[in-house]
Amino acid sequence: xxxxxxxxxxxxxxxxxxxxxxxxxxxxxxxxxxxxxxxxxxxxxxxxxxxxxxxxxxxxxxxxxxxxxxxxxxxxxxxxxxxxxxxxxxxxxxxxxxxxxxxxxxxxxxxxxxxxxxxxxxxxxxxxxxxxxxxxxxxxxxxxxxxxxxxxxxxxxxxxxxxxxxxxxxxxxxxxxxxxxxxxxxxxxxxxxxxxxxxxxxxxxxxxxxxxxxxxxxxxxxxxxxxxxxxxxxxxxxxxxxxxxxxxxxxxxxxxxxxxxxxxxxxxxxxxxxxxxxxxxxxxxxxxx
Numbered sequence: 001x002x003x004x005x006x007x008x009x010x011x012x013x014x015x016x017x018x019x020x021x022x023x024x025x026x027x028x029x030x031x032x033x034x035x036x037x038x039x040x041x042x043x044x045x046x047x048x049x050x051x052x053x054x055x056x057x058x059x060x061x062x063x064x065x066x067x068x069x070x071x072x073x074x075x076x077x078x079x080x081x082x083x084x085x086x087x088x089x090x091x092x093x094x095x096x097x098x099x100x101x102x103x104x105x106x107x108x109x110x111x112x113x114x115x116x117x118x119x120x121x122x123x124x125x126x127x128x129x130x131x132x133x134x135x136x137x138x139x140x141x142x143x144x145x146x147x148x149x150x151x152x153x154x155x156x157x158x159x160x161x162x163x164x165x166x167x168x169x170x171x172x173x174x175x176x177x178x179x180x181x182x183x184x185x186x187x188x189x190x191x192x193x194x195x196x197x198x199x200x201x202x203x204x205x206x207x208x209x210x211x212x213x214x215x216x217x218x219x220x221x222x223x224x225x226x227x228x229x230x231x232x233x234x235x236x237x238x239x240x241x242x243x244x245x246x247x248x249x250x251x252x253x254x255x256x257x258x259x260x261x262x263x264x265x266x267x268x269x270x271x272x273x274x275x276x277x278x279x280x281x282x283x284x285x286x287x288x289x
Contacts, residue, residue: 008049008102008105009102009105009106009109009235009246010079010105010109011049011050011051011052011053012048012049012248013049013079013227013234013235013248014046014049014053014058014076014079014080015046015047015048015049015053016047016049016248017076017079018046018047018053018058018061018062018076019047021061021062021065021066021067022043022047022061022065024065025064025065025066027064027065028040029043029044029047032061032064035060035061035064036057036060036061038057052080053080054080055077055080055081057080058076058077058080059073059077062076071228071229075227075228079109087104087105087108088156089101089104089108089153089156089157092149092152092153095145095146095149095150096149096150096153097243097244099243099244099245099246100243100244102237102244102246103223103237103244103246104153104157106223106225106235106237106246107124107157107160107166107223107225108160109225109227110160110166110225110226110227111166111167111226111227111228111229111231112166112167112168112169112225112226112231113161113166113167113168113169113223113224113225113226114168114169114170114223114224114225114231114233114260115168115169115170115171115221115222115223115224116170116171116219116221116222116223116259116260116263117170117171117172117173117176117221118172118173118175118176118208118216118220118221119173119176119221120134120176120181121172121176121190121194122170122172123154123157124157124158124160124161124168124170125158125170125193125194125197125205126154126158126190126193127186127189127190127193128151128155129186129189129190130182130186130187130189130190131150131151131154131155132147132151133182133183133186134182135147135150135151137182139241161197161200161202161203162200164200164201164202166202167202167204167231168202168203168204169203169204169205169206169264170203170204170205170206171206171207171208171260171263171264171267172194172205172206172207172208173207173208173216174207174208174209174210174276175210177191177207177276177277177280178280180284184284187284188281188284188285191277191280191281191284192281194277195274195277195278195281198270198273198274204270205270205273205274206264206267206268206269206270206273207267207268207272207273207276207277208263208266208267208268209267209268209276212266212267215262215263215266218259218262218263219256219259220238220239220240221238221239222236222237222238222239222256222259223236223237224236224253224256224257224260225237232257233253233254233256233257233260234248234253235247235248235253236248236252236253236256
């Protein structure tokens with residue numbers, strides 16, 4: 001079953017999809033249970049994400065629901081295979097909150113990642129020095145050993161983007177670019193790193209300018225994830241002072257997909273964003289000479 005007997009992000013996603021397909025096929029849980037020679041209680045626990053699903057059971061259920069072959073079926077079978085897969089980050093699990101593990105799991109599975117950040121540079125774009133400084137500035141005291149693990153995990157998360165494993169679009173508010181919150185040298189290094197990251201084919205970086213006005217206040221930081229060949233938002237994570245919340249309800253996903261589209265429309269184009277960042281970087285270097 002999922003670690004600790006609790007639903008994981010992967011098991012919840014799989015369970016939700018199985019429930020939706022069962023309902024679309026107008027079958028109840030008792031009828032679905034007959035397909036895999038199980039009890040209705042097992043179908044209920046599979047659909048709630050409380051138990052892992054065998055690939056053969058998923059395949060049989062999807063066939064009964066009329067979902068055969070194609071990308072949808074393949075994706076759900078992959079979820080079943082990976083529901084208990086041990087991610088690289090789990091070696092640091094003792095130092096990470098359960099909600100943060102959920103966020104990393106979503107990143108690891110995603111084909112598209114969209115992120116709005118009005119406070120700091122996104123974690124997927126941070127240098128190790130910037131990550132260390134941001135972690136040290138946390139409201140909560142973080143022991144040095146845990147801090148070291150957190151930074152290592154943050155750097156590890158970036159491999160997904162660096163290796164081209166997902167398409168990544170980030171929108172960053174201009175004050176983050178223009179006004180260093182940390183040491184000036186760290187800020188310059190961070191700006192240079194963002195410029196280099198923006199050259200990757202799978203990465204798009206846009207700056208939301210001061211002139212966008214109230215658009216920046218539409219929502220706090222969030223990340224949106226898609227897991228298919230189409231960039232349909234299927235999960236959203238929100239950061240707060242005490243952790244990360246995962247949203248999966250359809251209305252929530254629609255709202256955040258629309259919010260990102262509004263932010264993207266108000267942001268500078270990638271080329272103009274890069275020019276702005278280069279200008280700030282040149283100016284900051286000039287002030288030190």
